[in-house]
Amino acid sequence: MASQPVITLGQYQKHFLTEKSCYEYLFKMKWPEGFRCFKCGHDTCYAITTRSYPFYECKHCGYQTTLTAGTIFEKTRTDITLWFAAIYLAVQDGSVSTAFIANELEISYQTAWMMMRKIRQALANPKCIAHAPKLSEI
Numbered sequence: 699m700a701s702q703p704v705i706t707l708g709q710y711q712k713h714f715l716t717e718k719s720c721y722e723y724l725f726k727m728k729w730p731e732g733f734r735c736f737k738c739g740h741d742t743c744y745a746i747t748t749r750s751y752p753f754y755e756c757k758h759c760g761y762q763t764t765l766t767a768g769t770i771f772e773k774t775r776t777d778i779t780l781w782f783a784a785i786y787l788a789v790q791d792g793s794v795s796t797a798f799i800a801n802e803l804e805i806s807y808q809t810a811w812m813m814m815r816k817i818r819q820a821l822a823n824p825k826c827i828a829h830a831p832k833l834s835e836i
């Protein structure tokens with residue numbers, strides 16, 4: 699896989715150590731030019747950040763969306779920072795085991811298995827990764 703995305707530890711630390719920086723990264727991935735409503739194309743929104751994860755409501759039509767909609771993180775109950783840590787580990791070592799991920803991140807094997815399944819699918823599928831983090835473009 700020549701187009702395997704690469705992420706360095708430095709990039710990981712810069713973008714993915716806190717929930718806030720993870721969401722900032724996802725925001726930039728989703729709306730590189732700033733917010734744009736998918737429904738009506740309007741470019742201003744209310745950012746609702748009082749929930750456990752931020753969501754955005756179009757000021758024009760009221761359409762609501764999250765940063766994780768349409769990504770492998772959609773509807774996850776796992777902390778977003780753990781997701782990025784798992785992606786980091788998976789990118790470093792393509793054959794990393796689920797047990798290793800579970801141990802390293804101190805999460806259940808079941809959770810790690812579910813995450814790794816989605817992450818591997820995303821990394822293997824360029825179309826999918828286009829909507830998940832583009833780690834090569836950090």
Ligand SMILES: [Zn+2]
Binds near residue numbers: 735736739
């Ligand atoms: Zn709208």
